[in-house]
Each structure stands twice: as C-alpha cells, then as structure tokens.
Amino acid sequence: MTNNLINIIFGMKVRQARLEVGLTLSEFASQCDLSPSYVTEIEKGRKYPRVDKIMRMTEVLQKPYDELVSIALSPSMAYLSTTLKSATFQRFPFDEFGLEMGDLVTLLTREPEKASALLHAVLEIGRRYGLREEDFLRAALRSYQEIHENYFQDLEDAAQSFIQEHGTQLGLTEEPPISQEALKTILEETYGYELNLQAIDTQPALQKYRSVYFEGKKPRLFINNALNSHQVTFILAREVGYQYLGLKERSFVSTPDQIDSFQQILNDFKAAYFGGVLLMPRQHMLSDLQHLFEQPTWPPHLMLAMLDKYNVTPEMLFYRFSELIPQFFGVKLHFLRFHHQENSTTYQLIKQLNMNQLIVPSGIGLLEHYCRRWLSVRLIREMVDAEHVPTSSDKPHIGVQMSEFVDTQDRFLCLGFSRELSLSPGVMSSVIVGFRVEPDMKNTIRFSQDPAIPQVIINETCERCPLTAEQCRDRAVEPTILWDEQKQRDRKLALIEIQNQL
Template identity: 55%
Template sequence: MSTDVINLIFGMKLRQARLEANLSLTEFAARAELSPSYVTEMEKGRKYPKPDKIVKMAHVLGKAYDELVSIKLNPALAYLENMLSSPLLRHFPFEEFELDPNELVGLFTKAPDKASALLHAIWEIARQYDMKDEHFFRAALRSYQEIHDNYFPEIEEEAEAFAAKYQLNLFPVRIEQLKQILQQQFGYRVDETSLADHELLSHYRAVYIDTPRKTLLINPNLYELQRKFILARELGYAALGLNERSVTSTPDQVLSFRQVSNDFKASYFGGALLMPRQPMIADISTLFNQTTWSAEPLLAMLNHYDVTPEMLLYRFSEVIPAAFGISLHFLRFHNVDGSYKLIKRINMNRLLLPSGIGLHEHYCRRWLASRLLINLAEQSGPQHQPLVDVQISQFLESQDRFLDIGFARPLVLTPTVGSSVVVGFRFTPELSKVIKFGDDPAIHRTVIHETCQRCPIDDCAVRKSVPTVLWGEQLRDRRNAAIAEIRRTLLP
C-alpha cells in the first residue's frame, strides 16, 4: 500500500474519531497541542504525524495508539478502502478539473458507511458492464475536451511554431519532410517494413520502441497519407516532450490518464501540423458559404491537405467551435459483420448521442453514420473515393434537429470492416447564419431515435430489432395505471 493511501486512511480515521468525540477542529487541536492548520493537513491525508503526536491525539480521542494507526478499516468501509487503493484514484486527473482528491475523501468521511455503500454500488455497476480503468480515463478525457470545446490554443501555437521552424508551410506536407525531421532532429529510426513481417503485429498501424535510439515501426500496408499522420503525431510526442504514452496504435493497454492525455495531445499536434488552423478556417468558410449543398469543397480539402476523412472531420471538431461559434458532435462507427460499434464520440452539442458501453442494442439505422455504412456495404468493387453525404435529422421525442456531414470507407488493414465518420451541428438561430446550405430542400431529412429496442416508429424500413425496451416501459405504465385504478376504488 502506498504512503499516500496510508496517509489518507489515517486522516479519514482521525477525522472520524474527532467527530465521534464531538470535538471541533479547533478544540481538538488545542487539547492535542497542535495547530488547527496541521490537523487539517493530517485529516486531508497530506501530513503524517510523528509517534509522539499520535500518542497525544489518541489520548485526547480516547483511542488506543494501535487503533488509530492501523490501516485496516471495518468491514462496512471495505469499498471505501478499495477506492483509496485504486489506481483510478491515483491516476485520475483531478487537477485538470481543479479538484483536490483529498477534498473528495473528506466528503466520503462525513458519512463513511454510506459512502462505502455508494462506492459498492458503483463498483458492481462497473463490473456488470465490464468497465475498466481505461473507460473512466477516456470518459474523463472526453469531458475535458468537451468543456474546452475541443480547442487547445497552446497546442495550436506549438504546432504553428514548429511548422515555421522547419518550413512546413506548403500543402500538402510531404512525408519525406516529416521523416527527415524525426530522424535528424530527434534521433529516431523509422522502420516501414518490419511490422508486415510479424503476424501478431501486422494489425497495428504503428509500434514505438523505446531504445537508446528511439524506433518507430510503421505498417507499410497503410496509405501514404496515414503513414504521414503517424509521423506527424510522433513529432508531437517529441516536440511536446510527452514521455508517458501508448506504444502501439491502436493502444492495447491504458495505464493512466496521463497516457491517454498525452496520446490525445500528440494527435492534436499532428492534425494541426498537417491542417493548420488559419487555412482550415478559410476552407471551412468556403464550404459553409454555399447556399446549396455540394461535397466538392469537402473533397477538395481531402486532396489539398492529403488526409483521410477521419483526420479531416476530427480537425473540424477542433477548429469549428472556437472559430465559428457553433457547437458540434463527432461520431465514428465501424461495421463489423453487420454489428455497428461506436469507436469515438465527442458531444459538444449536449444531444442524446449513442453510447459505446453497456447497451447491447441496435443503434438507430436512420443516423447518417449508420446510413453511410449501409450504403457502403451495398457497394461492390474497389472504393477509390469515400462515400460522402449530408442529412438533417430530428429526434422523434425531443424534436431537436441537427445537420450531419459524413464519410464512409473500408478500413485499409481490414477491408471487410466499414468505417463511417460524421460531424453534426445542432440547429440554433446562429446556425443558419454560419452554414448557409442548412436550409437546402434537397438535403435528405429523416426522423431518428436512440436504438431500435427503444423506438416507437412503426414503419421503419431499416429496423434491426423489435422495440423490446419500449414494450417493457409501456407494460410497466399499464401496470401502474391498473394499480392507480385499484387505489381509487378503495378510497372512501
């Protein structure tokens, strides 16, 4: 058990004993011949006293010395002890949210038995849905991105300064430039052949080997523009000094929030390097100023910056909210043998978007992200150009409307898997002033819901399941109504 956890447990027991003795902090400090500030530091787990001070405090509290210093909590507090010992608590980015973990522990110690019961419930829910620490870390990162509108000016400035220093201001940025900088300026060895020779590693896009001479293995089966992003992201790790990181892409292990955060920062840097903010704003303005929808400006951006649809639309999520003053959401789905999986989500629109954990239900196939995957699966032959489409969607119950723009294409390393990526803009009075084609009557319009299992739309041609959840809710409502009717008949 770490020293930090021992300090927290001691502080929690000290505070609980003081409250049980009906002593205020000031009264207890005076009797124990300590300063109130020192007692506060101990109760928050920031200080651990010397034995002579513990003896004095134990006497004031009417406790045995061994009872006060024991790291064992009573059985009712077992889950509180588990929480204190959890890697999640140690690695959770409280400081990013301007929180002090010791203050959180202080809240729990006001009613430790109830806090332990609450943590037990949360623990059981997490186990039921097979939630790991990495799910919490990634959820924390998404929350952090969303409260900052996914815009981080300090990384933008770092990328701009880096591009100016190494003269990366012509587009598209050439892969040879990035490779040369990584090798000559940061001492890397870049290997673009070895991954394909290892059967167990051939599904990775890249692997980083931390040896005296850092080595970056890049999968040769990727498109050049994908390899270019991997190099740009690696320059982000190097230029920003991000040492705690994932060694594989996609990551196999998530050990801390810092790892997740650094991966995000390096990717942000890479995107900003390949698609700088000011040129992107100009190109997005051209797209938005169309009075009728056309995909041509969008496809032109793919060619101009030589990036994938995923890179482009994710860059949209970073640039548009801050530059244009409108919120958006970002969704990426994969179609694996007819099963749709949510891969990435950012929800700055505060809409009821699909969630990736827990629900074994069918996402609504009327979403643009789903419709693109359906259309992609129906096509045959090689796909030389990604599918692109636009849609205006309206939630059946809330009536919220949003404008979606999206792409779909097969994955390079697993061509049988379709991938769709979408950005969506909620309709507000400001939206029509920014996106001029939003009222184009030629844009496909549809009513959507959450999942097939919850949807009351009877005539849906793409429904994948009967509305079992909805039927269950309706049955419950009828039963409640029957109970209410019996209650009325029994009233005098």
C-alpha cells in the same frame, strides 16, 4: 501501499473520528495544540503527523493509537477501502479536473457507509459490463477534452512554433500539404530516428498495428506499409509531436493494447493534436471552414477537396473540425465513429466526443441495435449496398442529413464519410460530425437551410423507438424495451386505480 494512500486513509479516519465526537475543525485543532490549517492538511491526506501529535489526537478523539493509525477500515466501509486501494482510483487524474484525491475523500467521508455502498454499486456495474481501468481513463480523457471544448492553445502554439522553425523544409511556407519526406528527415536528422516500413510486414502477429516504437539512444519507428500515404504522414507528424513536446510516457504501439496511466493517454492525445495542427494549420483551416459555411447549398465537393488539400483521412479532418469549430464559430458539435463488419448485423460505436449534449444511444452496454436512420449507420449501409466499396485509397462515400429525435425534437445537422479500413479488410467505417441546430446556426452555417438536405426522424435504438412499422421500414428489431416500459406504466395506473377504489 503508497505513502500517499496511507496519508489519505489516516486523514479520513481522523476526520470521521472528529465528526463522531462532535468537534469542529477549529475546536479539534485547538485541543490538539495544532493550527486549523495543519489539521486540514492532515484530513486531506497531504500531511502525516509525528507520533507525539498523533498521541495527542488519540486523547482528544478517545481512540486507541493502534486503531487510528491502522490502514484497516470498518466492515461497513470495505468497498470504500477497496476503491481507495484500486489502481483505477490511484491513477485517476483528479488534478486535471481541479481536484485532489483528498477532496474526493472529504466528500465520501461525510456519509462513509452510504459512500461505501455507492462505490460498491459502481464497482458491481463495472464488473457486470466488463468495464476495465482503461475504460475509465478514456472516459476521463473525453471529459477533459469536452470541458475544454477540445481546444488547447498551448498545443496550437507549440505546433505553430515548430512550423515557423521548419516551415520551408516542410513545404508550409504558402499552402499545405505538409511534406512527408521532410517529416522523415526531421525525425532522422534532428531526433536520431531509424525509420522502417518493412519490419512489421515480416511479423504477421504485428500487422494490426499502425506503428511500433522502440525507445533508446537511436529511437526506432516501424510503420505498417499497408497504410495509405495520409496515415503514414500523420504517424510521422505525431511522432514529431512526442519529441518536440518532450512527452516521455507514451504508448509504444498504435493502437495501444494496454493503458498504464492517464498520463500515457493524455500524452498520446497531445502528440496526436500536435500532429493534426501540423497537417492542418489553424489559419488555413479557418479560412476553408469559413468558405464551406458560407455556401448556400450543401457542398460535398468542398469537403472532398479539403481531404486532398491537407492529405488527410476523413477522421483526421473531422477531428480537426472538433478542435476549431466550437472555439472559432461558436457552434457545438459531436463526433462519432462507427465500425461494421461485412455480413454482420451489428454496428459498433468505436469513438465519440460529445460537446453538444447529443443523446448518444443508451444501449451500448445492453447490446441494443442503434437506430438505422443515423447518418453514421446510413452511410455504411449505402456503401455496403453499392457495387463498389470505397477502400482507403478511393474517395470516401460522403453524405449529409438533418436528424430530428422523435421524442425531444432536438435537431442536428450531420456531415459524414464512410470507407473500408486499411488494416481490416471487410470492416466498414464511418465518421460524422453533428451540429446542434440553434436559432442562429443559419447565420453561421448557411447551407443548413438547404431544402435538398434529407430530413430524417431518428431515435436512440430500435428497442426504444415509438415509430410504427409503417413509419419506419429500417427497424432492425421490435421495440421490446418500449413495450416493457408501457407495461410498467400500465401496472402503475392499475395500482392507482385500485387505491382510489379503496
């Protein structure tokens, strides 16, 4: 057990005992001959007092010394104790959200038994749905991105400084794309890397990885040669990000099998953000976005041209959209990535970033069927039905849709791409960005008024959808959850009716 955790448990027990005897913080501090600020530091777990001070506290609190300093908590607080000692709680990045662990403990100890019961419920839900520590850490990263609208000026500035230092070498003096060979040279000559594009191919067990990194005096980076040129360039740009930003704690394989800390995934995110800026410099992207949004009708050719101009994949392009559009155009958006295995009936939500309060389908942990009218799903279905499925080296399938939720009438303008994955033959992938339709959006995105854009009524999942079979021929399953909710409402009305009769 860490000293930090011991301090927190001691501070929590002191605070609880003080409240039990009805003393304010100032009264308790006075009777213990301590300053209120010092007692606050103790109760928040920042300080652990000397033995003589603890002895004085036990007298004031009327508690035995051994009971106060013991790390054991009462049975009613067992789940609170378990949570405090868990790796997830210890590693959760409270400081990134302006909190200290002690601040949370202070909240929990106001009603410790109720807090313990609440934490028990949370842990039980996590076990029931197979949630792992990395799920919580990834959720924390998404929240961190969303509260910053996924825009980080320090990373933009760092990438811009690198471009100024190496712009000529990278081929960025005028127009993108960035030079892949220059990135290789910088990694090899500036940072002493050894690059290898064949080693992964000799190890079948490693072929699911995009890259593998080995640290040392001469860092080695193995890149999967099944990747296309866009993906290799991004891996190189991200690797420059790790080095230029001085990020030590990181994932050594891509995509990582294991998340050891929040700092690891935060550093991975920072390096990827840096790499995205190198490939798609801000001023170039803002100019292209402005041109795109000024079009009076939906311009798919401009979207495809941006992929070629920056030599990037659809996911890279849309992720860069998510970084710049909310900040510079004032339009909230969401980003979704879905996967679908050939000959399967399921669609998996792999990645999401939600900055516009989209109703993300609520059946994720319940194995429900996503609405087949979502653009994410529609693009994959169209691709599967086509005679030729776009591979990673082809032009991706592209589409647009104005989606309206059947219950809330919330509307979203959605743009998307779909294609087959490079390292997973038979797996179709779609990425979309969606913009919440507000009254003034037509002034920012002119083509949102294009009457040719399909207008589609959607819902969360088929199990919850009120559309009839005549209204929706895309339904995957019957609306079983909706029926159950209706039966529950009928039972409540029947009970009210009986009560009124009595």
